[in-house]
Amino acid sequence: MRTLHAILFTILLAAHAAAQDPHAMAPPAPTTPRVASNINTGLIGIRVRTARPGDVIRVPAGIYREHIRIETPLSLVAEPGAIIDGDGSGDIIEIAAPDVTVSGFVIRNTGIDLDKENAGVRAIAPRALIENNTLEDILFGIDLRDAHDSIVRGNRIGGKDLDIARRGDGVRLWRSDRALIENNHIHDGRDAVLWYSQGITVRGNTAIRCRYGFHLMYSDDVTLEDNEVAHNSVGIYIMYSRGITIRQNRMIRNRGPSGYGLGLKEADRFTIENNLMVANRAGVYLDGSPFSTQVPGVFTRNTIAFNDVGLTFLPAVRGNRFTLNNFIDNVEQVSILGRGSLKGNEFWHEETGNYWSDYLGYDQNQDGVGDFVHESYTLFESLVDRHPKLRILLFSPVEQAIEFVGRAVPAVRPEPKFIDEVPLMRPIAIESGRPAQQADRVGMTLTALAMVGGGLGLALLSRPVERRRRTSATGGDA
Amino acid sequence: MTTFPAHAPIRLAACPPPGLVANTLAIAQRELREAVRSRWFILYTLAFAVLGLSLSYVTAAAGGGMGLSGFGRTTAGLVNLVLLVVPLMGLTAGAGSIAGDRERGMLTYLLAQPVTRTEVLLGKYLGLSGALIACIALGLGACAAIMAWKGDATRPASLIWLGGLSLALAMGMLSLGMLVSVLARKASVAVGTGVFLWLVLVFATDLALMAGAIAMKLRIEELFAACLFNPLQVFKMWSLHAADASLDVLGPAGLYATEEFGAWLHAIFGASLLAWIVLPLIAASLIFARRAPV
Known part of the structure; x- marks a missing residue:
């Protein structure tokens, strides 16, 4: 186990993924925002400074190169085309009063100082409403600090084109309870991260090409639903948090050294339902979750398909219950690292099991449940779980040869990895949004035509050539 | 034919006398013609196409009708099929070529013509390569047709990559087969050695x-x-790399390769396969040129 960890750690290092290693990240201590001399000196700033509580300030189109600090409860509403440009330094808008609205702006070009955490919009007072803004070229996007009951809705947040280690978080919450994060589109940032924030709802967002799509640290009673996280290093990562509901999210193609659709590290009381995890390196990664074994970790009605590994368990993980999930064509359906055992987890409960695309049994009595137990024992997989480096031989004929030996020779057959006594015969329908990929039928048809045509052409090539040569030969004789 | 027109030298320069290229192509055409009509070509093409068809059919059905499809699961299965069938094809076709002709006395007849031994060898190589191209294109084309019909989400580009790489693998194995063929006295020995080499490359090296x-x-x-020395592994890694732009499906070693070499992987894999095509062929032609008359 120790060597395995050492290997994994080396890989992480080799992949210069200090930024992607959850353990390497210290909690960022929020620095006190420093008031620079150029704050509230521009056109908007002057109006903000002189506004009375409850004012609505409408900002006409134009480019405003300024930094704003709002100290009065007011609404700052952009007319189309209003752009606030930070000129590559500092924060852009800081909300220091409660009940402030910032809406409809293009906010761009913050500083790149990670120590000062330069942000597009930073709220340090409760009940901020930040909606329909477009944040471009920013280090941190929207940063809520002690901003309880705030709403972040309908923003587009795009990070700076920096190395992942030098990027900031697209959205960050720090001790901001009961916030709503809704319908935002976050791309090319580091994380959308919740620190010490309770009772948050994260709904309808997309996060692409980030490090972690959504990342929970010590944040309890959080609901994540209907989000789409794709092409990140990790789709959703839950750490040290309790009371988590994750439903109807789509986690697609999160790859790389971490590469989890959903990661759970020492999380507790979680329900994972109706999600789609497709083409990730690992669909679900379980590390010490559930942390206490009082309440089982619930996984139900998820479709976990076409991942390199469907479920990855660290050796000591126990207390999870999987029912009514679809496990479709993952290269390896379930993997337990090292020499651990899956005995503490349930892959069926009472009368309900899961759908396994590699189930080999049949259903004579037509009740939708396979007549034989689904036992997963594959010699090659168990070898690979113990020696991950052997994965390089995956898809080789030798893999099938070893599986064949494992089936034919009971003496070398490994213990079943897990058992599902009531496997489903057909995948169950789930509501988790659109399918992941569309087929390119036209392209494929053209490919087929080109290949068959080319092949036939080549095979028939000899005949006309022969005839031509014969005629030329006769011509020569004449 | 005794007097040339005044501009004859120019015409001669534009149209060189039959030399290496022309002779090689003539022999290649003959070889291709013969191969296409032979039983092994038809059998291999049929076997390849039927296996590929059933594979694409089955994997398309395994998606469970959920409109889901993965990172070319079908492609992965096809990779496996190619790994088994194509090397066998290349090795046996190559092994049977020179040795077979020698046994039938065909080689004596060929070498009595105004052609060099290198030309004969190259011509045979090209002709057989053409036959293998046809075989692979027909087999994969049939799979592509099934995938288009079933709406498999495998990208056409990855299938085309697979075709090209299969061809490179086939040519490498053909080259190795011809080396065996040049060395062996009898056709049966040559083909037997070819099959043995196939077993070694497919199973023994990986087990080792x-x-x-x-x-x-x-x-x-x-x-x-170590994997870079096995053309089958190179083919496998390259086709996964081309289909998925990442080798992380192959675990730590794959991650290492992706991070360490990145875009250079294409060059590395290409160099390895090219070596397998060129080196055995050079060795074969050197040996063939030096051997005692048949």
Whole structure:
């Protein structure tokens, strides 16, 4: 186990993924925002400074190169085309009063100082409403600090084109309870991260090409639903948090050294339902979750398909219950690292099991449940779980040869990895949004035509050539 | 034919006398013609196409009708099929070529013509390559047709990559087969050796690699380097790399390769396969040119 960890750690290092290693990240201590001399000196700033509580300030189109600090409860509403440009330094808008609205702006070009955490919009007072803004070229996007009951809705947040280690978080919450994060589109940032924030709802967002799509640290009673996280290093990562509901999210193609659709590290009381995890390196990664074994970790009605590994368990993980999930064509359906055992987890409960695309049994009595137990024992997989480096031989004929030996020779057959006594015969329908990929039928048809045509052409090539040569030969004789 | 027109030298320069290229192509055409009509070509094409068809059919059905499809699961299955069938095809076709002709006395007849031994060897190689191209294109084309019909989400580009790489693998194995053919006295011995080599490349080297990785605790760099010597592994890694732009499906060693070499992987894999095509062929032609008359 120790060597395995050492290997994994080396890989992480080799992949210069200090930024992607959850353990390497210290909690960022929020620095006190420093008031620079150029704050509230521009056109908007002057109006903000002189506004009375409850004012609505409408900002006409134009480019405003300024930094704003709002100290009065007011609404700052952009007319189309209003752009606030930070000129590559500092924060852009800081909300220091409660009940402030910032809406409809293009906010761009913050500083790149990670120590000062330069942000597009930073709220340090409760009940901020930040909606329909477009944040471009920013280090941190929207940063809520002690901003309880705030709403972040309908923003587009795009990070700076920096190395992942030098990027900031697209959205960050720090001790901001009961916030709503809704319908935002976050791309090319580091994380959308919740620190010490309770009772948050994260709904309808997309996060692409980030490090972690959504990342929970010590944040309890959080609901994540209907989000789409794709092409990140990790789709959703839950750490040290309790009371988590994750439903109807789509986690697609999160790859790389971490590469989890959903990661759970020492999380507790979680329900994972109706999600789609497709083409990730690992669909679900379980590390010490559930942390206490009082309440089982619930996984139900998820479709976990076409991942390199469907479920990855660290050796000591126990207390999870999987029912009514679809496990479709993952290269390896379930993997337990090292020499651990899956005995503490349930892959069926009472009368309900899961759908396994590699189930080999049949259903004579037509009740939708396979007549034989689904036992997963594959010699090659168990070898690979113990020696991950052997994965390089995956898809080789030798893999099938070893599986064949494992089936034919009971003496070398490994213990079943897990058992599902009531496997489903057909995948169950789930509501988790659109399918992941569309087929390119036209392209494929053209490919087929080109290949068959080319092949036939080549095979028939000899005949006309022969005839031509014969005629030329006769011509020569004449 | 005794007097040339005044502009004859120019015409001669524009249209060189039959030499290496023309002779080689003539022999290649003959070889292709013969191969296409032969039983092995038809059998291999049929086997390849039927296996590929059933595979694409089955994997398209396994998606469970959920409108889901993965990162070319079908492609992965096809990779496996190619790994088994194509090397066998290349090795046996190559092994049977020179040795077979020698046994039938065809070689004596060929070498009595105004052609060099290198031309004969190259011509045969090209002709057989053409036959293998036709075989692979027909087989994969049939699979593509099934995938288009079933709406499989495999990208056409990855299938085309697979075709091209299969061809490179086939040519490498053909080259190795011809080396065997040049060395062997009898056609049966040559083909037997070809099949043995196939077994070694398909199973024995990988098993040895597994054993080595576990027993000798090979590091992932060494494991990856060792895999580069097996054309089958190179083909497999390259086609996964081309289909998915990442080798992380192959675990730590794959991650290492992706991070360490990135875009250079294409060059590395290409160099390895090219070596397998060129080196045995050069060796074969050197040996063939030096051997005693048949």
